[in-house]
Amino acid sequence: xxxxxxxxxxxxxxxxxxxxxxxxxxxxxxxxxxxxxxxxxxxxxxxxxxxxxxxxxxxxxxxxxxxxxxxxxxxxxxxxxxxxxxxxxxxxxxxxxxxxxxxxxxxxxxxxxxxxxxxxxxxxxxxxxxxxxxxxxxxxxxxxxxxxxxxxxxxxxxxxxxxxxxxxxxxxxxxxxxxxxx
Amino acid sequence: xxxxxxxxxxxxxxxxxxxxxxxxxxxxxxxxxxxxxxxxxxxxxxxxxxxxxxxxxxxxxxxxxxxxxxxxxxxxxxxxxxxxxxxxxxxxxxxxxxxxxxxxxxxxxxxxxxxxxxxxxxxxxxxxxxxxxxxxxxxxxxxxxxxxxxxxxxxxxxxxxxxxxxxxxxxxxxxxxxxxxxxxxxxxxxxxxxxxxxxxxxxxxxxxxxxxxxxxxxxxxxxxxxxxxxx
Numbered sequence: 001x002x003x004x005x006x007x008x009x010x011x012x013x014x015x016x017x018x019x020x021x022x023x024x025x026x027x028x029x030x031x032x033x034x035x036x037x038x039x040x041x042x043x044x045x046x047x048x049x050x051x052x053x054x055x056x057x058x059x060x061x062x063x064x065x066x067x068x069x070x071x072x073x074x075x076x077x078x079x080x081x082x083x084x085x086x087x088x089x090x091x092x093x094x095x096x097x098x099x100x101x102x103x104x105x106x107x108x109x110x111x112x113x114x115x116x117x118x119x120x121x122x123x124x125x126x127x128x129x130x131x132x133x134x135x136x137x138x139x140x141x142x143x144x145x146x147x148x149x150x151x152x153x154x155x156x157x158x159x160x161x162x163x164x165x166x167x168x169x170x171x172x173x174x175x176x177x178x179x180x181x182x
Numbered sequence: 183x184x185x186x187x188x189x190x191x192x193x194x195x196x197x198x199x200x201x202x203x204x205x206x207x208x209x210x211x212x213x214x215x216x217x218x219x220x221x222x223x224x225x226x227x228x229x230x231x232x233x234x235x236x237x238x239x240x241x242x243x244x245x246x247x248x249x250x251x252x253x254x255x256x257x258x259x260x261x262x263x264x265x266x267x268x269x270x271x272x273x274x275x276x277x278x279x280x281x282x283x284x285x286x287x288x289x290x291x292x293x294x295x296x297x298x299x300x301x302x303x304x305x306x307x308x309x310x311x312x313x314x315x316x317x318x319x320x321x322x323x324x325x326x327x328x329x330x331x332x333x334x335x336x337x338x339x340x341x342x343x344x345x346x347x348x349x350x351x352x353x354x355x356x357x358x359x360x361x362x363x364x365x366x367x368x369x370x371x372x373x374x375x376x377x378x379x380x381x382x383x384x385x386x387x388x389x390x391x392x393x394x395x396x397x398x399x400x401x402x403x404x405x406x407x408x409x410x411x412x413x
């Protein structure tokens with residue numbers, strides 16, 4: 001698969017200026033635009049220029065860069081729009097509310113009583129349920145191979161986009177759920 | 183998520199303010215840590231179900247989860263809000279968040295995840311320690327986030343967009359032509375310029391934290407943070 005661009009993807013069309021937008025940031029890897037139907041005025045979304053449908057496909061160095069940009073935009077929202085707060089919001093997969101098959105990060109300015117709700121009603125789990133999910137997750141996270149120092153340097157220096165190294169099987173697994181997206 | 187801190191009385195705030203003024207930066211840091219339940223968790227003084235740990239971050243199961251497997255990803259260093267965090271740590275936190283999301287999709291039979299950060303009470307922040315939530319999602323799981331759609335006028339789009347471009351700094355403007363935005367007040371000049379990530383010296387990093395402190399005081403994160411961020 002080529003992550004470069006997708007003809008049918010709305011986000012790719014925004015990046016290539018085939019759909020007009022108000023750009024507020026752009027570099028080699030990423031672009032940020034104003035959401036004109038945002039949850040609040042000033043709601044921005046940040047996206048990689050490469051076409052990655054879901055977060056798992058975005059290489060680590062690009063993830064780092066994208067969230068650094070999101071943080072800068074969040075600070076700019078505080079400083080220039082007088083927001084009382086900001087949310088960074090990512091939806092991976094349809095059940096999580098993802099509506100476009102191109103990974104995006106939302107940065108949302110917040111004010112009291114602005115009609116946005118990102119809260120949840122806590123679920124009551126038994127000790128046993130907690131232990132089960134704990135063990136299952138730990139079993140997966142022991143494979144997380146993060147080398148903090150190396151990664152950090154790479155994020156700042158590496159500008160070349162790198163294609164995702166998912167096996168075909170993994171790709172199918174993760175991309176399957178995105179098929180239903182427009 | 184733990185409940186908000188108790189409200190402090192006027193008198194207590196004044197006394198605390200006086201006490202904080204006398205503290206050295208080291209004492210201040212120690213004080214913050216003692217006040218913070220999540221720093222206590224990271225130090226192992228309060229029990230938690232740890233899912234992931236490395237030298238910079240600490241991931242635990244939320245005891246009041248949106249869904250089973252909801253992880254709170256904490257920075258080991260005490261930061262109240264995201265703007266205080268150095269760039270390399272930001273990158274690290276979210277690379278781990280991505281890995282946690284991946285672990286959830288593989289390990290606990292869910293079909294999606296949300297990654298959520300709240301900066302400030304208005305954004306729903308309840309703890310005074312920076313937290314990234316990684317929440318496993320399934321169809322009809324009862325989690326109902328509401329993000330309304332508010333259409334903007336073209337003039338508003340231009341005005342807000344240009345304010346943001348201006349605050350992000352001239353160096354990082356898109357190359358296309360853009361209309362100059364005329365600041366409403368001369369105070370505009372006081373807005374600190376963004377530093378390029380690689381140019382962040384120790385001194386600058388300190389400054390950034392101070393700036394964040396100012397922001398903190400504006401958004402009234404909580405009583406203690408307010409005092410720490412004040413003059």
